[in-house]
Amino acid sequence: MKPILLKGGTLIDPSQGLNGVGDVLIAEGVINGVGGTIEGPKEADVIDCAGLIVSPGFIDVHCHLREPGREDVETIATGARAAAAGGFTAVCAMPNTDPVTDNQAAVGFIVRQAQRAESARVYPIGAISVGQEGKALAEFGEMVGAGAVAVSDDGKPVASAQLMRTALEYARTFKIPVIDHCEEPTLSVGGSMNEGIVSAQLGLKGIPAEAEEIMVIRDILLARLTGGHVHLAHMSTKGS
Secondary structure (H helix, E strand, O other), X not given: OOOEEEEEEEEEEHHHOEEEEEEEXXXXXXXXEEOOOOOOOOOXXXXXXXXXXXXXXXXXXXXXXXXOOOOOOOOHHHHHHHHHHOXXXXXXXXXXXXOOOOOHHHHHHHHHHHHHHOOOEEEEEEOOEHHHOOOOEOOHHHHHHHOOOEEEOOXXXXXXXXXXXXXXXXXXXXXXXXXXXXXXXXXXXXXXXXXXXXXXXXXXXXXXXXHHHHHHHHHHHHHHHHOOOEEEOOOOOOOO
16 A cells, blocks of 8 residues: 655644644555655655645534435445545434334444445444334443444434433433434424524414424433433524
């Protein structure tokens, strides 16, 4: 494998205090030099990175890879390759697949498919509730043992405050976050856009900002009560 010399890129890595123009030398797949002007060996492939950003790989914590069930839209392999092409070296896969990723076997399937793809790393997120039905908790421990890094019913809110409380308590045991889709279902039912002047002009049923904000308040209070780690996904209102 020939060495690779990235010349003149804008190096950004807050963990190393890097934010400026410099070079990066890669040899045998390992970064050997970062910053300043690097000459590099004569046999190195030199890539002009002027005007480009050079940074550690990005991580997307909220992806929908659609496998199993909707391979016509996306597979784990195509999603991982697309991520790598865009500079993302790791992604987290949401559980709203078909069937739902709510058990050890489903999580293990995603891990194996990602390993076969040999591209960006894929970290499965397990469902909070069985079938994402909001009734009974999925088995967090078994999913974490198989490789899950968090739990979520993304695409659906956890309507039951008691279930959310229990999920936060249970997830705390395994040191994983609970990711919630904040949407009060009785306020958002039938809505297709934000409630306001535009929704009225278009004659479409809107969803008030309070539908999101009520659940944000609830989840923060429950996290405070339980000591659990809550991550509130895709916030969209000023109040949130």
